[in-house]
Amino acid sequence: EIVLTQSPDFQSVTPKEKVTITCRASQSIGSTLHWYQQKPDQSPKLLIKYASQSISGVPSRFSGSGSGTDFTLTINSLEAEDAATYYCHQSSTLPYTFGQGTKLEIK
């Protein structure tokens, strides 16, 4: 099973700040890494697919990068509505796995 480790687990940030969340895979997964946002009491929502590909309707301040074992989700100019937990997900190999999540709190 591929283990995904996100960092940090929690971050308190101010609006307009730039945020970087990392996801490290226990073995190479190419670019089959996807990011989701989950706001309180809501279902997860796809943010980025295949490490860096944008999703229609997702604000352009969200971007992704990386390949192999190291991946990054970047949120430029954070907005209050970005308060959520963010998860990475690999689909390179079964079983699919998710990172443990990174909770963003807006100050």
Place this chain on the structure above:
Amino acid sequence: EVQLVQSGAEVKKPGESLKISCKGSGYSFTSYWIGWVRQMSGKGLEWMGIIYPGDSDTRYSPSFQGQVTISADKSISTAYLQWSSLKASDTAMYYCATLLCGGDCYLSAYFQYWGQGTLVTVSS
């Protein structure tokens, strides 16, 4: 518009059986994989398994193999998650989500659309 509508919240006793559902619309239900994800209270996302409704090909996470049954009725565009004997530790929110791809694409695909979730509470 793609929609996944899940059945309502359930409260059950340990040992009881349960089947929850997820009805897809707005896309070709039989042509795309659909999966289930568990989220225990305050915890992260756990992948349980996926099913291809066209032929009921199913893949399970080892963590859930033998604990649940995933099925689908393509005639009514509905996927199911079933327990034969619930435990208190099955208390969680359960989401269905579609990969919107078929064949072997599940090895690389992503969950594009999600249901609203079904809260299952198991308590004596």
